[in-house]
Each structure stands twice: as structure tokens, then as C-alpha cells.
Amino acid sequence: MAKTSLSTGSFLSSPKLDVVIDTGNPFLNLTVDGFLKIGSVAVAKVAVEETYHCLSKGSISQKNFEHTLKKMCKEGVYWGSVAGLYVGMEYGMERIRGTRDWKNAMLGGALTGALVSAASSSNRDKIVTDAIAGGAIATGALFLNYLT
Template identity: 75%
Template sequence: MPRSRFSGSVTTPKVDVAIDMGNPFLNLTVDGFLKIGTVAATRVAAEDAYHAAKKGSISTHNFEHTLKKMCKEGAYWGTVAGVYVGMEYGVERIRGTRDWKNAMIGGAVTGALVSAASNNSKDKVVVDAITGGAIATAAEFLNYLT
């Protein structure tokens, strides 16, 4: 009986931008900002391109709106990522060890800071800190699996 096998690998392109700010903390923070900010801006562009294709036309107003939305989302998510990466690195330096607890603490501090900056109530800040810590910890554990 004939058999067939499929063998191969799927790889993604890796893009690294090296920006030397003269400090590892700043380097990681800026790197996180740029990478996640770019992802957020690209998501907005793809989403708005879909809506324009569905509608069948694009106006100058819609294009300007998309550009503004890309900048806003890119800056917001880039800032959140930069704060998280910086917090995680800072916790790693303070604790002197690299483990999942750094991600948990960094995520919790980031969640609390972003929530407090959004003028949320104290209860919402606590919930967002718990959520940030949980998401960061889960992401760290998933990284260990791969």
C-alpha cells in the first residue's frame, strides 16, 4: 500500500532593529515599544483596508482617519509593551534571577500603571494589576512550552 509523508517546517521572518540607547533597560524598552507598536499599527491598517475593500472605495477622510488611528493604537500598545518590558527587566535586575516571577510582577505593575493612568477607580486598578500579572505569567509559561 502506498504511503506518503509530509515533512517541512514553517518559519517566520525575524526582524530585529538594533537601537543602542547606551543602557540595556532603555534598549529593551524602546525595542518593545517599536515591535508591539508596529504590530498594533499594522492591525489597524489591515482592519481598515478590509473595511475599505468591503465598501468598495476609500476617501481622503477615511485615509486620514486610518493614519491617525494607526498612530494612536501604535503609540498606546507600544507604550504598554515598553512599560512591561522595562518593568520585567527591572524586576530581573533587582531580584538577580530570571524566572516567571519577573513576568508576573512586571505584568502586575504594568497593569496597575496603565489602569491608574486611565483614571480608573482603585478597585479597577487592582483588577487590572491582577489581570496584567496573570496574562504575563501565562505568556511566560507558554514560552517555556515551546
Template identity: 75%
Template sequence: MPRSSLSSSLSTPKVDFAIDMGHPLLNHTVDGFLKIGAVAASRVAVEETYHCIKKGSVSSNGLEKSLKKMCKEGAYWGAVAGVYVGMEYGMERVRGTRDWKNAMLGGAATGALVSAASSNNGEKIVIDAIAGGAIATAVEFINYLT
């Protein structure tokens, strides 16, 4: 009996580019901003495309709103990622070692800074710092397992 099989592998696409800002801290920060900003903008583009398909029409006003939303989300998430990457790299340089504690401290500092920029409530800033540190540490541990 004839058989056929399909043999292939699935790999994550890798898009890598380098922007030299003249200092490693700036290079890491800009890289984080651009990569995560692009992911956020892509997410909005897919959501907006879904809504257009569901609605069955596209208007120039709707397209303009979608583009503004893409830029806003991309800039926001890119800024948060840039701050985190810069903080983690800074912690690594200050501490002189590369480990999970840098992620924890960078995440806590980022959570506090983002929270402080958006609110003046001291307790919320502390809670967001704890959340940022916990999320960054969890991601670091998950990356270690894979």
C-alpha cells in the same frame, strides 16, 4: 505512476534591529515599544484595508482617519509593551534572577500603572494589576512549553 511532492518549511519571519539608548533598560523598553507598536499599527492597517474593500471605495478623509488610528493604536500598545518590558527587565535586575516571577511582577506593575493612568478607581487598579500579572505569567509559561 509519476509523483510529485512539495517540500518546504515554514518559519516565522525575523526582523531584528538594535537601537542603542545607552542603557540596557532603555534599550529593552524602546525595543518593546517599537515592535509591539508596529504590530498594532499593522493590525489597524489590515482592518482598515478590509473595510475599504468591503465598502468599495477609498476617500482621502477615510485614509487620514485610518492613519490617525494606526498612530494612536501603535502608540498605545507600544507604550504598554514598553512599560511591561521595562518592568520585567527591572524586576530581573532587582531580583538578580531570570524566571517567571519577573513576568508576573512586571505584568502586575504594568497593569496597575496603565489602569492608574486611565482611571482613579482603586479597586479597578488592583483588578487590572492582577489581570496583568496573570496574563504575563500565562504567556511566560506558554513560551516555556514551546
């Protein structure tokens, strides 16, 4: 079941759109939510980038349009998958540890960074550095979220 609500957000008084997908499982709910939200950000990013490129060239063709649609789908799925994986890992850490704190974000980010890196590379050093980066980014984002 999907539920949509529109409310006023706090950042520059912009509207906030929440879409809730209820699968009956909290883990799946969070994972799907992360996939949809971040995937849609990636789709919007590509749409804006490609619009800029078309405007700077002064033309658009059917081939360019098809390329843009494919790129939007590819980026949306990739970003959404990484976000869904991260949200699931963070939730899993919370359930395993029995507490909700910044360490869940750090561990979830590290595991996500390592898994995404391992899927595309067998270089151990790259996997470790990507795990460190994932943990740092997730922890930093959480701390920034506390500031707002």
C-alpha cells in the same frame, strides 16, 4: 546605533527580522525594543482592519485614509508604550530581585496593568483587577514562550 539582521525563524519557517537599537543602557534598549516591536504590531493590526472596512464598503476617501493614519499612529503609540513599560518593569524586577524567573514577568505585568489602569481610572477595584490581569497575561505569555 541601529543594527538589522534577517534570519529564518521557527514558526512555520518564516523569516525573522531583528532590529537592535543601542542606547548604551540595557534598560532603555529593552524598553525601546518592546515599544517598536509591539507598536508595529498595533500599526499592522489597524492597517488590516481598516483595509477590510474599505473593501467591504467598496470605497475609500481621503478623509477615511487620514482617519486610518491617525488611528494607526494612536494605536501604535499606545500599544508600544504599554509594551515598553512592561519590558522595563520586568527588567527592573530582574535587577532588583537578582534572578531571572517567571516571577519577574508576573510582577512586571501586575505593575504595568496597575499603572496603565491608574492613568485612565481612579477606581481602585478596576486598578486591582487590571493589575491581576496584567500579571496573569504576562505570566501566561512567558509560559507559552517556554513551550515553543
